[in-house]
Amino acid sequence: MVDLRYESPETIEVAVALLAAEGQMARVFAGGTDLLVQMKEELVEPALLVDIKKISETRLIAIDPDQVRIGAAVTGAELGENEQLKAMWPGVVEAVELIGSAQVQGRATIGGNLCNASPAADSVPALIAAEARAVIAGPDGIREVPVGEFLTGPGQTSLGLGEFVTSITLPKPPEHGGDAYLRFIPRTEMDIAVVGAGLSVVLNPDGTCAAARLALGAVAPTARLVEAASEIMVGNKLDDTVLEALSAAASETCSPIDDKRGTIEFRTKVAGVLACRVAKIAWRRAENN
Amino acid sequence: MARNLVTATINGDEVEFTCSTEQTLLDVLREDLHMMGTKNGCGSGDCGACTVILNGRPVNACLVLGVELDGANIETIEGMAKGNELHPLQQKFLDHAALQCGICTPGILLMAKALLEKNPDPTESEVRFGLAGNLCRCTGYDKIVRAVLDAAVEMRASKS
Numbered sequence: 001m002v003d004l005r006y007e008s009p010e011t012i013e014v015a016v017a018l019l020a021a022e023g024q025m026a027r028v029f030a031g032g033t034d035l036l037v038q039m040k041e042e043l044v045e046p047a048l049l050v051d052i053k054k055i056s057e058t059r060l061i062a063i064d065p066d067q068v069r070i071g072a073a074v075t076g077a078e079l080g081e082n083e084q085l086k087a088m089w090p091g092v093v094e095a096v097e098l099i100g101s102a103q104v105q106g107r108a109t110i111g112g113n114l115c116n117a118s119p120a121a122d123s124v125p126a127l128i129a130a131e132a133r134a135v136i137a138g139p140d141g142i143r144e145v146p147v148g149e150f151l152t153g154p155g156q157t158s159l160g161l162g163e164f165v166t167s168i169t170l171p172k173p174p175e176h177g178g179d180a181y182l183r184f185i186p187r188t189e190m191d192i193a194v195v196g197a198g199l200s201v202v203l204n205p206d207g208t209c210a211a212a213r214l215a216l217g218a219v220a221p222t223a224r225l226v227e228a229a230s231e232i233m234v235g236n237k238l239d240d241t242v243l244e245a246l247s248a249a250a251s252e253t254c255s256p257i258d259d260k261r262g263t264i265e266f267r268t269k270v271a272g273v274l275a276c277r278v279a280k281i282a283w284r285r286a287e288n289n
Numbered sequence: 290m291a292r293n294l295v296t297a298t299i300n301g302d303e304v305e306f307t308c309s310t311e312q313t314l315l316d317v318l319r320e321d322l323h324m325m326g327t328k329n330g331c332g333s334g335d336c337g338a339c340t341v342i343l344n345g346r347p348v349n350a351c352l353v354l355g356v357e358l359d360g361a362n363i364e365t366i367e368g369m370a371k372g373n374e375l376h377p378l379q380q381k382f383l384d385h386a387a388l389q390c391g392i393c394t395p396g397i398l399l400m401a402k403a404l405l406e407k408n409p410d411p412t413e414s415e416v417r418f419g420l421a422g423n424l425c426r427c428t429g430y431d432k433i434v435r436a437v438l439d440a441a442v443e444m445r446a447s448k449s
Contacts, residue, residue: 004309004311005310006310006354006356006357008357031352032352032353032354033334036351036354037334037352040333049310049354051357053357077346100334100422101334101421101423102347102403102419102422103337103340103349103422104334104349104352104422106346106347107348107349107352188418189418190335190422
């Protein structure tokens with residue numbers, strides 16, 4: 001058995017050095033709600049845990065003039081208590097708040113939900129819709145990657161040796177913008193998404209759509225942007241024709257698996273239904289902004 | 290095996306312990322500190338039996354490592370009653386018979402305490418959602434929810 005070590009560096013540089021030196025045997029540790037379960041099930045057997053919670057950059061929510069920075073180790077409960085952020089990106093916050101119970105919310109982090117790279121991760125479709133970027137520190141310095149490109153497969157990310165996510169950035173929400181996230185689960189709480197849908201929309205002064213992004217989770221190996229959604233919505237109001245086309249485009253984007261939570265057919269249909277519902281919520285929020 | 294020296298505050302008392310990196314807060318409480326009130330249910334954050342309050346927030350003790358607790362403030366079920374005086378939630382659980390086997394009870398009491406501190410006047414639905422991370426397999430949830438709502442009434446009255 002490997003003798004598991006623990007380090008809790010206070011700077012990004014030290015964390016990167018520790019991760020780079022240990023290589024594949026190191027794991028970044030933040031909330032632990034995924035990692036400790038995986039260790040218990042012996043899915044991963046690290047030799048070193050690098051706790052990033054003492055690095056101040058990973059723990060802050062900063063509302064800058066041109067963007068919002070959310071530290072990778074900010075918990076769901078902390079996001080939910082930040083009224084300013086909730087007003088700016090309600091869809092992102094409501095997505096993170098859906099992860100697990102109140103007890104899990106007190107520990108689970110936004111960066112962890114991203115890096116765990118589950119195809120059904122609730123935060124991810126909302127982050128892709130919001131054009132979020134992952135800020136990554138590594139031996140060569142800092143780089144930024146759009147969240148949609150960061151995830152490369154189930155449980156897989158584009159993180160290289162010695163790299164870790166320090167924060168997630170969101171653009172400052174545009175005027176008349178709104179976002180929302182919905183998921184379908186067979187019960188009312190505490191489950192994994194069968195389908196998740198995040199949508200952000202910006203409206204023109206005349207009430208037509210200026211820009212829109214729809215992303216779906218749990219219907220493909222990674223969350224997917226519905227490329228056609230923007231073309232369907234831009235220039236239009238949210239009438240029945242647009243909703244019908246949006247629903248069809250969402251369903252066409254799916255390539256899901258059959259599992260105990262839902263069949264391929266069911267997931268494909270529900271993706272279309274959720275796309276329409278989430279569009280209506282985001283649209284209403286945009287009208288009020 | 291590497292041992293880590295940790296100093297934390299548990300139920301108001303400063304406690305020093307050593308732990309290996311693998312040991313969870315739940316392991317430390319039960320195996321090393323012999324505080325058996327915190328129950329071991331699923332070990333994966335699904336059942337809430339091991340709920341404790343860490344730095345003011347309810348968490349599953351099975352998903353917290355002992356080694357990260359240096360300087361932390363932890364509240365367990367052993368600290369809930371003040372001497373022989375039960376916390377209002379504990380008294381209401383007795384009054385409403387909101388427990389049978391009792392394994393889930395410590396976790397539910399602490400989760401309910403955290404819930405009422407954040408929201409002193411919850412609706413029934415808010416209590417049910419708030420306790421969604423605590424599984425009970427014998428009492429059924431109705432008595433538990435009624436006990437929490439009744440305790441909330443009493444706690445509000447005693448504050449005003």
